[in-house]
Amino acid sequence: MSSDSGNKTRVTMKDVARHAGVSQSTVSFVLNEVTDVSIGADTRQRVLEAVEKLNYKRRPQGMARSVSHPIIGFLVDEIATSPFSAITIEGAQEAAWRHGHLLEVAMTGEDAEYEKAILEKWRLQGVVGVIYCSILTRAVTPPEQLAQMRNVLVNCHAEKMPYTAVVPGEVLGGFAATEALLNKGYRRIAFIDGEMWMEAAKDRLTGYRNALTTHGVPIDEALIREGNFLPSGGYKQTLTLLNDGLIFDAIFCANDLTAVGCYEALKERGLRIPDDIAVMGYDDQEIAQHLNPALSTVLLPHREMGQWAVDYLLSPESADTKRVYKLECPLVLRESI
Template identity: 45%
Template sequence: MVDVAQRAGVSQATVSLVLNGVSNPRVSEVTRSRVVEAAEALGYRKGPRHNVPEHRRPVIGLLLDEVSTTPFAMPFIEGARDEAALQDILIATFCTRSDPKIESAALDLLQELNVIGILYTTLTTRQILVPERLNDIPTVLVNCYEKHRRHPSVVPGDIAGGHAATEALLKAGHRRIAHLKGEDWIEAARDREKGYRQALTTWDVPVDEDLVLMGGWTVNGGRELTLKLLDRKDPPTAIFCFNDRMAVGAYDAIKSRGLRVPEDISVVGFDDEDLASYMVPPLSTVLLPHDEMARWAVGALLDHNEGISSHRTTQKIKLECPFVERGSIAAPPS
């Protein structure tokens, strides 16, 4: 699957979706054709990797630090489950709260089963210390990574995502673009801000530091920061928010001043939460590829079990965060 992905110029998760006939609106027909052609050229035939009795079906353990602090736990769980099911493999999920005792108990239980590997997953992208016990079990890190890269890892491409969000506003004609950023301890916040700055630099637009405001990641934070921007003598014509929840607050602040999105101010979010498509107007945002990340991780575990060389399995992969254009961007008002 690695070779097919490299030849087709796509991710392993995309290869898996195409070759298993899984419908996904983000995979175009052109991409599907390219994957099929690459697979045929390489003589790749995908089939079940395991054929064991039901009561001895292989198991992959999914250790997840949280399930309630963000809405993103389910895409991880469902992506891993659906990808594993294609190979007749079960996913056993444990919410550990990063508690070493709970992690150890989960691993004790998994080792009593026919476990073939672990997906060690965090809800916020960050560097971690991997439990020592995982050094003896095939492990893939999902949405996290370790300094010395003993295990393969997959994270979202937040820098490129921030660049794409800002560039969409630049292409619409905006030059005074504010950024409501998350707190600096959040790695995703730092990376999305980097993407914002890189996009402005690429377009030869000076960064106005007065338009870069930090205020958390909540609806209230987005509202308060947007009101500060609107109180300026020279307010921005567009706002790129760290996440969709801050964008909700931005919408509210803009409306409270008798202004409209996007006629008076354009707004872009990040994450593509369910609420984004129901906002009025629907919010243009950037999608976090949690489903695809989980699918890639399952594929990496199975490739490891099939003996793929170690230089391929100790890599840190960044998956694309696609820009989702809806109705919240327009040309700046004259």
């Protein structure tokens, strides 16, 4: 199964909500014709016009209630601490329903005994397969019961036993972000990373280094700083770069929250983005488009990974040789570079 299946951009309910100037809940209520919620006629019309203009494809409707749908299990360690798990689940649910399957989600909190209990329940129920997902891209040791069912790992990979997994192509994402800055003429590019024990931080840094080397730009280690993937780290490290008297014309922040702090520090010093210093983020969180100027960033394909995992589970390839698939992290260019 080719990783290209994760590269197609599709219109989401979030896009419809943004275009119509309403919340995703409002879009959901309108599309599902919920009548016990007070939504004005004008608002309903805006939503429907946005759906038509964007060519938003709703989930298949009209399946008979009496039909017993096959179930796919979705096991995830955390949901509430990050928006990304919810996006992956939504993508998997859409793909499952498209195939006439239901998605059953369980959050484990990394409790090994709870994982085993859920997997045993699903085994006895005869689920079609199980998606095993981690909130952080990392190596995992899945419980033995997982190998007894058709399975796929999402945003993680197995340390020992062979499992098929799908993860973001972080090295290429870091390369693309840095290359976008280089193509704009920036040469002194600082990099504020996350905590280096995280695979995402290591891989994005590798992509940054590879891009500079490929374009013949010397790597200045003084321009590389370790942050914490939070605004506080972006703010602190941006000020440190400025206070150290280093010359740089762009900053690549390893995630969008880091870029929020970077923006704050630059504006505090009276520096304009991108006129004085350009800023690139990573992961395309909701806040990126609301910063001033709107933040250029890289999209993490969480929705696409969820969709890919379901399509893989239901394909003949799921019995083939196990490997790790990496999905493209596409650039989202806005006004900050």
